[in-house]
Structure formats: structure tokens, C-alpha cells
Amino acid sequence: MKKYFCEIKIMLKRGILDVQGKTVENSLHSMEFQNITNLRIGKFVELNVEAESYEEAKAIVDSACSKLIANPIIEDYHISITE
Template sequence: MLRAIVTVMLKKGIFDPQGRAVHNGLESIGFEGVKQVRVGKQLEIDLNLTDRAEAKKMVDEMCDKMLANPVVESFSYEITEV
């Protein structure tokens, strides 16, 4: 079986209030030197496939159609054997 681990992040330059809140939180508990925090999403998708090329094609399509909104988000993924 193959597993796709998809990461979806807000595009660079788009303000991420959640990241800002986490950043403030880290500073408030004493972590200094944090430059920036951005919060994204990770999706773990198990596929009943063995062919990596096929899996890649499918995950690309999933990201384009639903998992990421290209207006505000970018995505990346890794495919591993499980």
C-alpha cells in the first residue's frame, strides 16, 4: 500500500492569524528568537495502489480539485510505502 502525506499551507504573503497566535504563545512561555510561525494542515491518505506514478497522478488531482484552494494555499506531498 502507498501512503500520501499531503501538506497544505497558506501561500507566502498571506497573513496567517493562527500562526501569529502560536508565535505569541511561544514567546509568552519564554521561547525567544522565533521569527515566524505558520500553521497548515497535514493529510494522511492511504491508497490501495502499488504504482507510484499512478498514486502521484491521483494525489495531484485530489489537491487540485479539493484538498487545496489555489487562490490562497499551496500544497506539497510525499508518497511512502506502508
């Protein structure tokens, strides 16, 4: 079994209103940051996974994402794995 390090980026799907991001963007505009736009906030997950191969590691993490870590109805996720 090899140990893999995995990073998962989870963002709301395009078209779904990101209320948290909009609120932060509005707050920035009321400070000195008028030139920041299109701010969106998502989640970032780091984890270690033990698997026989890169492919198995990817399959395990993908399954964990779709079952618990992300909400595939409203969120897109992108997995990157390194050894």
C-alpha cells in the first residue's frame, strides 16, 4: 500500500448564487478594494489516502467526494493527487 496526498477543490457550480462570496465582495468594495470582482468562495480539502495505485487512490477519493465531502447537486469538485 502506498500513501498518496490529495487536494480537493470544491466550488459552487457556475450559475448558482454564491451568497458568501457576494457578501465578502461587497465588504471589500466598501473598504479600499474596489478593483476586486467576481469573488467566489469554495472549500479546500487536504487528506492522505492509502491505496495500491494512483488509480485506486483517485477512485476512493472520488467516491468519498460524491458520497460525503461535496454536494454534487450544487458543487463541482476537482481532485489532484500526488505520491
